[in-house]
Structures are given as structure tokens and as C-alpha cells.
Amino acid sequence: MLKIRIIAMGKLTVDYFRAACEDYLKRMSRAYSVTVIEPKPEALPKDPTDGDIARALEREAVRITEAIPPRAAVVAMCVEGKELSSEDLAAKMEGFAASGVSEVCFLIGSSHGLDESLKRRADLRLSVSKMTFPHELFRVMLLEQLYRAAEINAGSKYHK
Numbered sequence: 001m002l003k004i005r006i007i008a009m010g011k012l013t014v015d016y017f018r019a020a021c022e023d024y025l026k027r028m029s030r031a032y033s034v035t036v037i038e039p040k041p042e043a044l045p046k047d048p049t050d051g052d053i054a055r056a057l058e059r060e061a062v063r064i065t066e067a068i069p070p071r072a073a074v075v076a077m078c079v080e081g082k083e084l085s086s087e088d089l090a091a092k093m094e095g096f097a098a099s100g101v102s103e104v105c106f107l108i109g110s111s112h113g114l115d116e117s118l119k120r121r122a123d124l125r126l127s128v129s130k131m132t133f134p135h136e137l138f139r140v141m142l143l144e145q146l147y148r149a150a151e152i153n154a155g156s157k158y159h160k
Contacts, residue, residue, distance in 0.1 A: 001032065003032065041056075065121075077114075086149065
């Protein structure tokens with residue numbers, strides 16, 4: 001069974017987003033073993049400078065890197081990443097498993113994104129859209145797409 005680790009800066013604070021995430025995590029448990037890790041984001045001043053943001057992203061990158069297991073495939077979620085269809089994501093997940101990867105880590109940065117070092121380290125830079133979404137909603141969207149990928153790979157009718 002392929003392991004998925006979602007490393008997402010910050011905790012879910014809205015009950016309905018938390019409930020939606022829990023629902024998708026439960027649904028996915030037949031196909032994937034999923035772990036969610038929520039490192040604490042760096043505090044920033046109300047009007048941060050570019051330097052403040054860069055330093056915060058560097059410190060967050062250290063915490064994220066510590067949570068990535070050795071030999072895991074890394075997927076950096078970032079707006080400049082490649083957009084895939086649901087079928088393409090399903091094929092990518094199947095490809096990871098077929099190539100001997102036992103764990104895939106999806107990295108979700110804080111409100112200012114991910115440090116460039118994490119993007120360079122990634123095996124795949126992935127975007128779900130050129131649009132911007134609240135982080136909590138985005139986590140639901142990612143989990144739904146991972147569930148959909150599992151269902152596509154299982155040949156279920158969920159995707160239809």
C-alpha cells in the first residue's frame with residue numbers, strides 16, 4: 001500500500017474543512033495509508049517585508065524537510081507547478097508505486113508558499129489551478145483529488 005504524507009503548514013481551524021478532510025482521509029484508507037503533519041508556520045509582522053517573508057519561508061523549510069522521510073517522492077504544491085488532470089494525477093500516483101516509491105510527500109506551504117529550496121528538491125511541482133485558494137480549502141481539494149486518483153486506479157465509478 002502506497003503511503004502518502006501531507007506536510008501542511010498550520011492546523012485546520014474551520015470545523016467544516018476539518019470534517020471534509022477527515023471524510024476523505026477515511027475514504028482513502030482502502031488505497032493509501034495517509035499521514036498528515038502540520039508544522040507550525042512562522043509568525044510574521046502585520047506588514048512583512050520581502051526579507052521577513054524570505055526568512056520565515058527558510059525556517060519553515062527546515063521544519064518541512066525534517067518531516068520528509070528518506071527516499072520519499074516529494075510533490076511541492078505551488079501555483080507555478082504543472083497542472084494535471086485527475087486521470088494524470090492517478091497515473092502519476094500509480095507510477096510512483098510502480099517505480100518502487102513507498103511514500104509520497106505532498107508539501108503545502110504557509111500563506112506565502114514554499115521556500116525555493118523545497119521546490120528545487122521536489123520530484124514534481126504540482127498546481128491545481130492558477131487561482132489562489134485559502135489553505136484550508138486547498139487541503140480539502142488535494143485530499144479529494146487523491147481520493148479520486150485512488151478511485152480512478154481502482155476502476156470505480158466515482159470519477160464518472
